[in-house]
Amino acid sequence: MIQVSKLVYRYTPATAIAFPDFTVQKGEHFLLLGDSGSGKTTLLHLAGGLLRQYEGSVVVDGTELSTLSETALDHFRGKKIGFVFQRNHLISALSVEQNLMLSPYLAELPLDHAHITEVLDALGLENKRNSRVTTLSQGQAQRVAIARAVLNKPSIIFADEPTSALDDKNCDRVVSLLLDAARLHGSTLIVATHDQRLKSKLQHQIRLTAAHEPA
Numbered sequence: 001m002i003q004v005s006k007l008v009y010r011y012t013p014a015t016a017i018a019f020p021d022f023t024v025q026k027g028e029h030f031l032l033l034g035d036s037g038s039g040k041t042t043l044l045h046l047a048g049g050l051l052r053q054y055e056g057s058v059v060v061d062g063t064e065l066s067t068l069s070e071t072a073l074d075h076f077r078g079k080k081i082g083f084v085f086q087r088n089h090l091i092s093a094l095s096v097e098q099n100l101m102l103s104p105y106l107a108e109l110p111l112d113h114a115h116i117t118e119v120l121d122a123l124g125l126e127n128k129r130n131s132r133v134t135t136l137s138q139g140q141a142q143r144v145a146i147a148r149a150v151l152n153k154p155s156i157i158f159a160d161e162p163t164s165a166l167d168d169k170n171c172d173r174v175v176s177l178l179l180d181a182a183r184l185h186g187s188t189l190i191v192a193t194h195d196q197r198l199k200s201k202l203q204h205q206i207r208l209t210a211a212h213e214p215a
């Protein structure tokens with residue numbers, strides 16, 4: 001499902017971040033661990049097709065991402081991948097439901113109001129459907145971000161520090177929701193974190209050391 005080998009990424013010609021080889025099978029749940037600056041966000045962005053121009057190989061669902069054009073990559077990402085970011089990137093001028101509607105719209109998928117209702121119910125957000133996202137608590141906003149990420153039934157969910165800003169109760173809830181959402185559609189789940197509270201919650205781990213290659 002995801003195969004990374006000999007992967008190196010350079011933000012500038014003088015700095016190179018080298019990643020360990022790993023394979024993640026369909027439906028597996030992984031924690032991506034490593035110190036601050038070790039490259040966790042960079043790796044999620046590479047595997048999710050948000051960063052291009054890498055050295056080595058990133059194969060997702062049988063496709064080497066570097067072979068896709070920018071447009072094909074956008075399409076691939078919209079259909080197959082759900083992102084949950086640390087800062088939730090919700091659009092503050094819109095309601096919860098309108099934020100969710102953007103997901104299928106951007107992926108050019110049909111709008112399914114019944115499915116939006118299902119997802120809102122599952123995440124305990126049914127009474128927030130018409131609320132502006134600026135009126136939500138941090139835990140609620142993170143649940144909306146999860147709802148948006150899983151709405152298109154992605155085969156892969158990437159979550160970048162989804163719990164670090166949350167108290168223990170919301171942390172537990174968000175992890176359970178991510179795992180439930182992943183299990184529901186058999187999605188592969190990779191959670192990047194240095195939140196120690198998550199260590200026992202996912203089956204497998206990928207550990208990054210700050211192995212920055214000399215340029």
Ligand SMILES: Nc1ncnc2c1ncn2[C@@H]1O[C@H](COP(=O)(O)OP(=O)(O)OP(=O)(O)O)[C@@H](O)[C@H]1O
Pocket residue numbers: 011012017034035036037038039040041042043194
């Ligand atoms: N846009 C950028 N331009 C230049 N360098 C960058 C950029 N983004 C990240 N880096 C560098 O790449 C390295 C890896 O950063 P990255 O954000 O992937 O690490 P991380 O493990 O996710 O860190 P954190 O846990 O603090 O979020 C760091 O040395 C960082 O300074």
